[in-house]
Amino acid sequence: MINKKLMTEEDIKLRFITPAITMKWNIDHITMETKITDGKINLKGNFVFREKPKKADYILYVNENNPIAIVEAKDNNHSVSFGMQQAMTYAQMLDVPFAYSSNGDAFFEHDFLTGFERQIPLTEFPSLEELMVRYQAAKVLSDQGKQIIGQPYYTSQNTYAPRYYQRNAINRTVDAIARRQQRLLLVMATGTGKTYTAFQIVYRLLKSGMKKKVLYLADRNILVDQSIQQDFAPLEKTIHKINFAKDDPITITSHEVYFSLYQQLTDREDEEVEDNEDETVSRLATLFQRDFFDLIIVDECHRGSAKKDSNWRRILDYFNSATKIGMTATPKETKYISNIDYFGEPIYTYSLREGIEDGFLAPFRVINIHTNIGEGWRPFKGQLDKNGQEIEDRIYTNSDFDYKIVIDGRTHEVAREITKYLKSTDRMQKTIVFCANEDHAERMRISLINLNSDMVKQNPDYVVRITGSDVYGKSKIDYFISVSANYPVIATTSKLLSTGADCKMTKLIVLDQMIGSMTEFKQIIGRGTRLREKEGKTHFTVMDFRNVTCLFADPEWDGPIEQDDKFDKGGPNPVTPGSVTPPSPGPEKNEKPIVDEYGCTVIVIGKTVSIYDSNGKLLRQESIIDYTKSNILGSYASLDNFISKWSSEDKKESIKNLLLERGIDLESLKVEQNMVDVDDFDFICHVAFGQKPLTRRERANNVKKRDFLSKYNGVAREVLEALLDKYMNTGVYEIEKTEVLKLDPFLKFGKPSKIAQFFGGKDGYLQAIRELEEELYKVG
Known part of the structure; x- marks a missing residue:
């Protein structure tokens, strides 16, 4: 027989570990080389590549819903317990209670239920029944709990199996509900499938009989319609969208899953509007008894339901006996608002950092663009605006532009930079331009149209304003967020697309508004985090004209969720409507001074490109050209050295590929610098060594x-x-x-x-x- 020390890991698995496991386990409860993550996507300049995904050697399952153990194998040159740390890491990711390591001589076990470790012979690997007895004894499962464990997920050709973190969220939620927990909070980063997770929770609870009537609440029609048409489509025969004007109290009881806007149930468009509690109760009572729903899912619960004196909270109070699940990417915890106060500590959290690390979310680069007036512009003495009104003599900064004063030249310069970037990359990439207000969004739309008239000539919807008051723009939302629809390409907005809208193909996010709320900042960044690799979306770019991406440096960016120490847990909020999160720029004037291009010349004076890690920590920040220069100089000590290397290369493309590996895409840079007719040799000599370039x-x-x-x-x-x-x-x-x-x-x-x-x-x-x-x- 071959010496074990000479065997590969695969040989050890084949000859010793697999036989020992299959002696006790049915093969239907085992998967091997199971991919847990997709592998982090890395950005190097314009070059994108994936790291290897995390794979578990063996995952052992109670059933398709519930893994119960991880086994990591090593060759026989390692100790029995050598793979334990890796097995424990995977076990914690998958929420499983048992982790094992083996080198073919024996197994080493870590029991998360007790904290103990032990070595066991190959022949004594525990069976499924043995592990379940230990698990049920530690968890003290009720009959209902045991029943829900066996309830399968919904599967079909059109529905993918849950990712590991979605399965964790689903299992923890249904387990908690089986234990009669009435309020739960799920925190999952934008783009990680909150609605799909909610659907699987609802499906399992309905099929197990634990819940019979479900209400799904949102505050925007687009969120309701997206959910019904996409993730909840398998339940379409039992779904109903509530409509007070048409619904009959008798026939409405025949459905299982009900969707509604908060506003429909309170008959109030704005949660801040003073409302008579009796009116809300009376309205709800026309269709539903207080105990009609036994499960309520609150989508984007960081919004209205987070305030204890809001009209929306009255809906939850009316259906007091129902179990409530709050779902959000950005729980809100301030002095006056708290998700934790109502829903409790998150039962499961999957952050943006984890999503990027696992390769399920798109990484991003940030381009900060600085203008000559960003740090301050002051009108000359007696300067008049376009309407002949004297401009107040003071220093205006990014916090004032478009809020308190309009600088036409700045709007045009921002639009010009956006257009320049699109022309140098892809003019059909979905782009959201976040503007200060609706008026700013309209002026930005006009500037972008005039700078992209060739594209607008092909389709007038190349640029569209999508804001709350723009009926035409709102009618184009479905087309903008569609993966298959090409138009609109560029959407100018202020708030409407900042949360909830499932913008799967957004590759460019432009920040030209001040953002004073970390919740809003996270929501805006979340518009770009979805991956669509088959359609060519592997990452996205944030173009920042107001330096608001400094919020990445805030500990709150992706830190733990903690309740504000100053939050008042008793009584209604002692605040007046509208004072929750004051906008950082301050209130707008009704008539803002408008300065034309002759009154203020605006130019871009610098750009920096920043790459952040998944924690929001700055990895690199420098000008695009400086980055290129430093990398070239790192490879070639002098001009003579570079010329010598270039001349000696049989295939000059090898030098181009070397730079590409360092994240330098010469073609894109030449487009950016208006030097497409210049040879790569000349471009390198120009950027790195200051030589005058010749055209080809x-x-x-x-x-x-x-x-x-x-x-x-x-x-x-x-x-x-x-x-x-x-x-x-x-x-x-x-x-x-x-x-x-x-x-x-x-x-x-x-x-x-x-x-x-x-x-x-x-x-x-x-x-x-x-x-x-x-x-x-x-x-x-």
């Missing part, structure tokens, strides 16, 4: 002036002249490839092998290409 045409003409081609005759000369023309259009990389000879205009000369004969054979042709390149890059 200028280099090709220099070769012709030096009469290099005169030493070739006939077809050989015609081929080289055609290669020079090809170089002018596409660059040096194409002429280095022999495949170019299979394309026009070389086809008229015959096959590549025949063309090579005009140079005395393949070696002669390659030598001619090397000499041509030497002439192209000759100095002087």
Whole structure:
């Protein structure tokens, strides 16, 4: 028999570990090499790559819903317990109570229920029944609890199996409800599938008989309609959207899942409007008894329901006997508002940081753009605005622009930078421009249309304002958030798209408003976090014109959720409507001064690109060109050194690829710098070493002036002249490839092998290409 020490990990698994497990476990309860995460997506400049996903060697299941143990294998050169730390990490991620490690000699067990560890022989690996006895004894499961464990998820060809964190959220929730917990809070980052998780919870509770009537509450129609049409579609035959004007109290009882806006149930559009509690109760009573619903799900519960004296809270109080589940990406905890006060501590939290680390959410880069007036602009003495009114003499900053004063040139410059970025990357990428207010969103729409008239000519919905008062814009929301609809491409907004809207394909988020609330900031960033790799979305960009991304440095960005020490737990909130989160810029004036482009010239004076880790910690921040320069200088000590390396490379594209690995996409940078007609060689020399760049045409003409081609005759000369023309259009990389000879205009000369004969054979042709390149890059 082969010595165990010489066996690979796979051999150890095959010969020892798998037989020991399958001796006690049915193979239907085992999965191997199970992918837990998708692997973090990393950004290096414009280069994107995934890390390897986390995989468990063995996962053992009670049933398809509930994993109960993790087993990690190592080869026999490691100790029995060597894989325990890894097994424990995976076990904690998957919420399983038992973790095992093995090297083929024995098993090592960590019991999370007791905290003890022990070594056990291969032949004594515990069976499913043994683990369940230990689990049920520790958890003291009720009959209802045991029943819900066995209730399966909804599965179909169109519904994916829950990810590990969704399964954790579902299992913890149904388990808590089985234990008669009445209020629960689930905190899951935007883009991680809160609504899908809610659907699976509802499905399991309905099918198990634990709940019979469910109310799903939201505060925006788009959230209700999205949920009904997408994640809750499998329950469409039992779903009803509440409509007080049409619903009959008798027939309305025939459904299982009810969707409604808070506003419909209170008959109030604004939660801050003074309301008579009796009126709310009377309205609800026309359709529903107080005990009609036994489960209420509150979507985006950081909004109205977080305030204890809000009209929306009265709905929850009316249906007092129902179990309530609050769901949000951004729980709100302030002096006056608290999700924890009502729903309790989160029963499960899956943060943006975890989502990015696991590769389920898109990472992002931030481009901060600084204008010459960002830190302050002061009108000259007696300066008048466009309407002939004198402008108050003081210093205006980013907190004032578009809130207290309008600078036309600034709006245009912001729009110009957005357009410039889109032209250098992808003009059809979904873009949300967050503006100070609706008026600002309209002015931004006009500027973007005029700067992108060629695209607007193709489709007038290329740029659309989507705000609360814009009926046309609101009618385009479904198209904007659709994965399949191309238009609208750019949406200018103020608040409407900041929360809830499922903008799956958003690749660019533009911040041109002041943000004083971390909750709102998280919600806005969340508009870009969804991944759609098949459709080409692997990451997104945040373009910041107001320096609001400094909030990434705030400990609250992705820190623990804690109740505010000053929160008053007794009695109604001692605040007046509208005072909860005062906007940082202060109240707007009804008539703001408007300064035209002649009264204030606005220019961009600098850009920095920032890459953050998943904790919001700054990894790198520098100007895009400086980053490129520092990386080139890190590879090539001097201009002479670079020229020598370039000249010695048989394939110049290897240098381009080296820079690409460091996150430098030369093509994109050349577009950004308006240097697309410049050779990569010249661009590198220009950026890193300050050399004056030549265009490809200028280099090709220099070769012709030096009469290099005169030493070739006939077809050989015609081929080289055609290669020079090809170089002018596409660059040096194409002429280095022999495949170019299979394309026009070389086809008229015959096959590549025949063309090579005009140079005395393949070696002669390659030598001619090397000499041509030497002439192209000759100095002087």
